[in-house]
Structure formats: C-alpha cells, structure tokens
Amino acid sequence: MSDNSIITRSIPALAITGAVGLVVAQYFIWVYAPVEATMGILQKIFYFHLPLAWWGLISFFVVFCSSLVFLISKNPFMDRLSQSAAEVGLLFSGLALATGTLWARAAWNIWWTWDPRLSTTLVMWFIYAGYLVLRQSIDNPHKMRAVCAVLGVVAFLNVPLVFLSARMWRSIHPAVFGSRGGGLEPEMMTTVLVCIAAWGILTAGILFYRVRQLDLKDRIRNLFIF
Amino acid sequence: MNIRFFCLTRKDLKLIFSGGSGIIQPVLLGLILVFVFSLSTPIGEEVSAQAAASIFWLATSFALILVFNTLYSMEEINQARTGLLLSPMPLQLVWLSKAFSGLILLLLAQLFFFPATIVFLGQESVAGWWNLLGVIILVDWGLVAVGSLLGAVSQGHAARDSLLSVVIFPLLIPLLLAGIRMGAHLLGDAGDENLSAWAGIAFSFGAVFTGAAIILFPFVYNEY
Numbered sequence: 001m002s003d004n005s006i007i008t009r010s011i012p013a014l015a016i017t018g019a020v021g022l023v024v025a026q027y028f029i030w031v032y033a034p035v036e037a038t039m040g041i042l043q044k045i046f047y048f049h050l051p052l053a054w055w056g057l058i059s060f061f062v063v064f065c066s067s068l069v070f071l072i073s074k075n076p077f078m079d080r081l082s083q084s085a086a087e088v089g090l091l092f093s094g095l096a097l098a099t100g101t102l103w104a105r106a107a108w109n110i111w112w113t114w115d116p117r118l119s120t121t122l123v124m125w126f127i128y129a130g131y132l133v134l135r136q137s138i139d140n141p142h143k144m145r146a147v148c149a150v151l152g153v154v155a156f157l158n159v160p161l162v163f164l165s166a167r168m169w170r171s172i173h174p175a176v177f178g179s180r181g182g183g184l185e186p187e188m189m190t191t192v193l194v195c196i197a198a199w200g201i202l203t204a205g206i207l208f209y210r211v212r213q214l215d216l217k218d219r220i221r222n223l224f225i226f
Numbered sequence: 227m228n229i230r231f232f233c234l235t236r237k238d239l240k241l242i243f244s245g246g247s248g249i250i251q252p253v254l255l256g257l258i259l260v261f262v263f264s265l266s267t268p269i270g271e272e273v274s275a276q277a278a279a280s281i282f283w284l285a286t287s288f289a290l291i292l293v294f295n296t297l298y299s300m301e302e303i304n305q306a307r308t309g310l311l312l313s314p315m316p317l318q319l320v321w322l323s324k325a326f327s328g329l330i331l332l333l334l335a336q337l338f339f340f341p342a343t344i345v346f347l348g349q350e351s352v353a354g355w356w357n358l359l360g361v362i363i364l365v366d367w368g369l370v371a372v373g374s375l376l377g378a379v380s381q382g383h384a385a386r387d388s389l390l391s392v393v394i395f396p397l398l399i400p401l402l403l404a405g406i407r408m409g410a411h412l413l414g415d416a417g418d419e420n421l422s423a424w425a426g427i428a429f430s431f432g433a434v435f436t437g438a439a440i441i442l443f444p445f446v447y448n449e450y
Contacts, residue, residue, distance in 0.1 A: 071445055126396035133392050134379065143450035147379050150442045151393065154375070157434055158397055165400035165427050168420065169407075 007208045014205030021198030025191075033191040045103045047191055051199035053096035053121060059089030059203065060124055060156060063131075067152030070145065076218065077211075079145045082152050083135060084210035086128050088203060093125045119166035120159065127155045230315045234323035239330065241300050249331055252292040256285035256339045264346040278347040279409030282339055283365070283402050289335045290369050291390050293328050294377030302381055311449055321443040325374035332366055351414040358412045364425065365405040368432040372397055375439040378447045404428040 029047045036043035062085035070078035100118050105111050112118075131151050138144035184192065242248035263281045267273050301307040310320055343349060352358060372394060380389040404424040411421055 071442075123396055123399050130392040130396060134389065137380075137389055140450050143448075146445045146448070146450070150445050151376070151379075153442060154372075154397065154435070154438055157438055158400065161400040161427060161431055161434070165403045168423055168427070169403050 008212055011205060011208050011212065014201055014208060018198060018202030018205050021194075021201050025195045025198045028191040028194045033188050034185055036188075039107050042103070042106050045099055047195045049096055049099040049103060050192060051196045052092045052099065053117070054196060055199050055203045056089045056091075056093030056096055056121070057124065059085045059092060059207070060128060060159075062207075063089065063128070063152045064156035067149040070149045071153070076145070077215075079149065080211050080214040080218070081207075082149065083132075083214060084207050086131050086152070087210060088207050090125060090128050090132065092203070093121050093128075097121055097125060114166065114170040116163050116167040116170060119169075120163045123162045123166075124155070124159065127158070131155065230313075231319055231323050231326075234320065235327050238297055238300065238323065238327040242296065242327075242331065248296050249293075249334060251296075252289035252331070252335045253338050255292060256289045256335055257342050259285045259288060260339060260342040260346050273347040273349070274410075275349065275413035275415035276406060276410040278343050278349050278413055279406045281347060282336075282343045282409060283405045285339045286332065286336060286366075286369065287395065287398060287402065288391075289339075290328070290332060290373045291387060291394065293331045293335070294324070294373040295380065295387055295390060297324050297327055297331075297374075298377045298381050307447075308449060311447075317444045317447055318440050320447060321374050321439050324377065325370040325439075328370040328373055328377075329366055332370065333362070336362060336366075349413050353412050353414060358409075361405070361408045361412060361425075361428075364428045364432070365401060365408075368401040368428060368435060369398065371432055371435040371439055375435065375443055375446065378443075400427055401431045404431070 025047070029044055033044070033047070035041055063082050066078045066081040066085065069075065070082065097118065100121075101111055104113060131148060134151060135144060135148050138147060260281055263277075263284075264273070267277075301310060311317070344352075376390065376394055376397075379393065380387075404427040407424045408421055408428070
C-alpha cells in the first residue's frame with residue numbers, strides 16, 4: 001500500500017500549498033497584472049478560465065493513462081485514480097465552460113462560439129459525464145472497472161478528432177472574435193503561470209484526497225462482504 | 227475463421243429477421259424523428275441541405291443505438307454469451323460479426339430514412355448518387371465500429387438504451403460533423419470546398435476506433 005501512504009501524506013501539504021498559492025495568485029491577478037486595453041477588467045476572468053481548462057483536460061489525460069495501466073495491470077488503485085481524475089476533470093472543465101461563456105457574453109455579446117478549444121472541452125465534458133454515469137450503472141465491480149477503463153481509453157483517443165472537426169466546422173462560420181493567442185504582456189504571462197501552478201497544486205490535492213476517499217470506501221465495503 | 231465470422235453474422239441476422247421486431251423499431255424511430263424535425267420549419271419554407279443532413283444522421287444515430295442493443299441482447303437470453311466466450315475463436319470475431327450485422331441493418335434502415343429526408347425535408351437535388359453511397363458507407367463504418375465496441379457495455383441494465391446513448395453520442399460528434407458536411411454538399415449545399423478533409427476525418431475515425439476495438443473488445447465482452 002505504498003501508493004496510498006504517499007498519497008495520504010501528501011494531501012495536507014498539497015492542500016495548504018494550493019490554498020496559499022491561490023491567495024498569492026489573487027495578488028498577481030488584481031494588483032500585479034495590468035488591465036487589458038480592449039476588454040478592461042473583464043479580461044481578468046482569463047486567469048481563472050485558462051487554468052481551469054488546462055487542468056481539466058490534463059485530468060482527462062490522467063484518466064486515459066490510468067485506464068491504460070489498469071487494463072494491463074488490473075491494479076485497483078489505477079481504477080480509483082481514473083474515477084477521481086474524471087470527477088475533477090468534469091468539475092474543472094465545467095467551470096471552464098461556464099467562465100468562457102460568461103466572458104464571451106460580456107465581451108462579445110454572444111453566449112457561445114464554435115471556438116475549437118471550447119467545443120472540444122464541451123464534447124469532452126459530455127463524454128466524461130457519460131463515463132461517470134456508466135460507473136454508477138454497472139453493479140458488478142469487476143465488469144465496471146474493465147468497461148470504464150475501455151471507455152477512458154477510447155474517450156481520449158477521440159480528442160484530436162474532436163478538435164480537428166470543431167476547427168474545420170468553425171471555418172464555415174466566421175469567427176466572431178479574433179484569435180486571442182499570443183501577444184500577452186510579460187506581467188500577464190507571469191500571472192498566468194502563477195495561476196496555472198497554484199491551480200495545479202490544488203488539483204493534485206483534490207485528486208489525491210478523492211483517491212483516498214475511494215480507497216476507504218472500498219475497504220469499508222470489503223469489511224461487510226467478507 | 228471466415229466460416230465462423232459468416233456463421234455468427236448469419237445467426238444474428240436470422241434471429242433479427244425471424245423475430246420480426248428487430249429492424250422495425252429503429253426504422254420507426256428514425257422516421258418519426260425525420261417527420262417531427264420537419265415540423266420545425268414553417269410550411270413553405272425551405273429546409274437547408276445542412277439541416278436535412280443533420281436530421282438524417284441524427285435518425286441514423288438513434289437507429290444505431292437500438293440496432294446494437296438488439297444485437298447484443300440476443301446472447302443475454304439463456305446465458306448464450308458463455309457459449310460464444312467458450313468457442314475456439316478470437317473474441318474480436320464477435321466484434322467484427324456484430325459490426326458487420328449492424329452495418330447491414332443500419333444500411334437497411336437508411337433505405338427508409340433517405341427517401342423520408344427527401345420527401346419531408348424537401349430536398350430536390352442530389353449531386354452524385356455513388357458519391358452519396360460512398361459517404362454513407364464511410365460514415366457508417368465509424369458508427370458500427372463504435373457501436374459494436376460499446377454495445378456490449380449496457381447489457382443487463384433496464385435502462386440500456388439510454389445508457390448506451392449517453393455513452394456513445396458524444397464520441398460520435400466528429401464523425402457526425404463529417405457526415406453532415408459531406409451530406410450537405412451532396413444535397414446541394416456548395417458552400418464547403420474541403421470535402422476531402424471531412425472524408426479524412428471520417429476515415430480516421432473509422433480506422434482509430436476499429437483499431438481500438440480490436441485491442442479493447444476482449445475487456446468489454448467477457449464473463450465477470
């Protein structure tokens with residue numbers, strides 16, 4: 001059980017560091033980073049939106065990797081990691097979609113655009129929501145783990161195709177806004193990196209905490225079975 | 227191995243058609259969808275080629291769910307799945323035969339959907355019947371690859387249709403986008419010039435999920 005002991009010991013450190021990091025990030029967002037010339041203070045939602053989107057998609061990648069390892073090794077820890085990462089990814093990508101929608105409405109007076117990154121995030125949100133529904137629907141734990149691992153692998157294989165098709169689809173509909181890639185002020189880039197790091201540490205803390213919860217749940221369940 | 231594949235396919239198709247109800251539900255559901263969506267446009271107003279293609283592929287997707295639920299539920303009766311698992315053949319043959327059976331059933335259902343699309347959605351021009359057939363088969367390949375891989379997942383549950391829908395539909399989005407754009411072009415919408423790219427998306431989807439299914443199907447279709 002060395003995996004679990006490492007995880008258990010790291011949870012408090014990650015949680016505290018993540019919390020402190022987010023507090024520090026607030027200084028960078030509201031004091032250090034300049035106000036963007038075109039969108040004004042509204043642009044600062046970007047410092048929440050981007051880390052949420054990144055860590056959401058990275059969580060989905062963790063689901064893919066842990067599902068692959070589970071199919072090979074049948075290690076239940078990998079299944080718990082898959083479930084935890086899917087839940088965290090679903091939460092973070094949902095928040096990324098919500099912040100992106102609010103930003104689009106406030107900045108460009110539209111609720112939704114066919115931006116390939118937003119579209120990919122939305123499709124992945126649906127896929128992993130289905131993944132979690134599937135987990136709850138199968139009673140046999142051995143079948144559930146195997147089937148969900150397969151879905152975890154297949155879901156991520158779909159990501160490049162979803163992104164490409166969304167980008168091609170958008171070329172039919174003219175973009176409402178110009179590309180926002182590149183051209184960040186150095187202070188803004190620093191702020192983005194601080195936010196990504198802070199959210200990353202918090203994500204790891206939440207993930208490990210959830211893995212620990214699922215491990216305890218399995219242990220309690222096994223106590224009543226045997 | 228060829229004989230086993232054809233035996234499995236023949237077995238499935240005979241059971242589907244002897245029962246009588248196997249193909250009727252998907253066809254009826256698809257026709258109802260086409261009809262209901264035709265009501266979304268005011269009378270006299272044209273339905274765009276893209277909208278018509280979207281409705282056609284949506285009807286096909288719902289038919290896909292019912293087809294593969296039916297195909298995989300047949301072995302749940304009398305524990306016949308154990309017989310398949312014990313037979314001396316690779317499990318991937320089961321996936322392949324179910325996919326092929328599903329393709330035949332889906333094409334049969336689309337034989338009804340397509341005229342309904344023309345009639346109820348007012349599509350006057352079809353550019354290239356052979357191209358259209360090629361597009362339908364190309365997209366159907368991807369549909370049945372995913373449907374056959376995940377069709378076994380929802381068996382044994384009362385809500386298997388809705389469960390399979392929730393799992394499969396988001397995965398199909400890139401393929402459906404490709405089918406819609408190519409279908410719209412062949413129904414007279416000349417707006418998109420990038421057909422080869424969309425065909426590439428559909429081909430890649432079919433290839434990726436066929437490869438994934440060959441490797442992953444034994445994990446899905448097993449005795450747990």
